[in-house]
Amino acid sequence: MGRQPDLVKDVIVVGAGTMGRVWMDTIARRGDTRVSAIVDLVPGAARSAARERGWDIPALTGLDEALNLGADMVLNATVPEAHLDVSSAALRAGIPVLSEKPVTPTVHEALVLAALSRLTGVLTAASQSRRYSAGIRAFKEALAGFGGAAQLHTRFFQNPRFGGFRDQMEHPLLVDMAIHSFDQARFLLDAEPESVYCEEFNPGWSWYRGAASAEAVFRFEGGSRFAYTGSWCADGLTTSWNGEWRGSAAAGTATWDGETEVLAQRRTGPAASVGLGAESEGLDAALEEFVAALDGGSDLSGEIHRNVWSVAMVEASVTSSRRGAPVSFAEVFDDARQAAIARSDREVAELLRAGDLPFAS
Template sequence: MNPSEPVRMIQVGAGAMGLAWLRTIAESPDAEVVGLVDLDIDVARRSAETAGLPDLPTATSLAALADTVAADAVVNVTIPEAHHPVNLEAMSAGFPVLCEKPIAPTVAGALSMVAASEATGRLLMISQSRRYFAGFAELRRLVESLGVVGTVTCEFFKAPHFGGFRERMAHPLLVDMAIHHFDAARHLVGQEPVAVYCQAYNPPWSWYDGDAAATAVFEFSGGAQFVYTGSWCSPGYETSWNGRWRISAQTGSALWDGDGSPTVDMPGRTGTAGEARRAPAVPEQISGALAEFVHALRTGTTPSGEAHGNVLSLAMVESAVQSALTGTRTVIEDVLADAHAQATDAEQHDAVRAVLKSWRDVRETVGLPAR
């Protein structure tokens, strides 16, 4: 794509998160929204007006807009259950797609999305917005300087009263929130998850129907252990939405409170203790995801949120839930194998099913090292 011109985007989904994306795209010098799709046309029109785009073309289907506006890509901000049909329609029509997390409600659905990307030859990138914080980027650089990582811990304690579907979910913390922290752990350590033991529970004062608290211990491919403890019904001394992190490694340790600058302590090395130098200002959260997507389209590079590489973040969630339900250690390659079989059996699109059947080993497809 011409780097001197903004990437023209059709956005699908105009709810609360959709409005945030509209504003983000409108503020970007490298992208512009040229159409907005929502099943409720009145919602689409109201969101466009609220975002300061009253003349933005709107429709109730992607096909209706794709034929009338000149677009380069699609941004999918629909509910997770709609990700599969919207992404497949967009990629089949020739559009690369930037999709909100999670890639799908299940690992089986995620594998179908990966296969659809291969079948159509179009980029599918998932927006894991919490990767895009300057403090987190600096923490990654610090961890790279500490040698072999032994233990990573993340504490997450909040007390939000959402109302609605989250308070009715069976595993609200693990399914709706923890993927951010699980994905961050993968990105931080540079290793992949191989197994997990998880306990989920619901404190007696909880206003959630399902288990709003959990502790999970993940084993990673390079030997690191990731210990996650969180609660969505924990009033007082609340952490950042990014969680509170500690990394213990070969030559020292790093801390990050999730908001400010990380700190590092490397005993015996002069000038390595204290607050880290803040990284240069960069686009953060969904602005960062948008910037990386645009860069990938312009340069042909593979973005960090590309669909193949994103499956294991969702697999961590599904494996943790399975472990909590069974009370046993769950091996992630087993979850992937079961999901691959389910995806192949359920896929209704011949070209996508053919790709799923062609994979020699689903572990290789998503980048999980062999045991």
């Protein structure tokens, strides 16, 4: 099924909703990737996405039929609940998968997928598009120049009136949004979390059924702390959709407004604006990294064994909030491993029992 690295890569896009369509255009923008088939279980959805783009390609409702056509990669842009089934089927067919976030809704499903990826030797990764921007790169470099942040904060305040399923979710902010900030913190600290204490609540004026606000403090390996303050029902003075950030390091402090303004101040010196680079951002950058990995590149930041930590930050925060006590990531992964073994076939369960997931990639 694999194609030569120098040829155009065929991509099957699964899920022709909002993000699936954005991905189709992202794939088409590159000279070395093209959409070779579209799948959506809603009849007509794949066909209309292809027709809108003037593409004469297979537009199907059945995933197996598409996988049988062969491809160099699958782009999984289905709803989170379908991520494990779609990605597993592709891996078993020998086709690498780049998945929209969350790679799976739960840690135990992510461990199943990680084990399957290892068993089949086929690559899978999540696209966490908010870790690729000129602003976050400049912020990270400024902090690195000061010795690396030991205290990192973000404040995320937005007020969307989505209507629909998010208004009914039990944990709308933590489960549907916070993974972006949590993944950004892992990127900025270049480390993995050890424990979290989180409180979730729903302000009296909230238009959500579940908890629309949260305060969480993570301890990372090496002792650094990441504090997350967020709300999805904050009218007035909203932050950017990336939140606003501050990092304190041994030799100074840097801030990022979540968009293009990065400021840095060394212990003795004036505050100065930091210039931004011109590398690709967002979905384009996530795809670029994945294509490079298919061609033998090694630094795939959303690779499943690494990305599972971002999924775990969400799950651990929800557990801590329910319990009213700190939660360790060792416990989250132990529980998830047991749940993953219980639902897996013999070969996958054996790998999971071997015990080195997710710690080695």
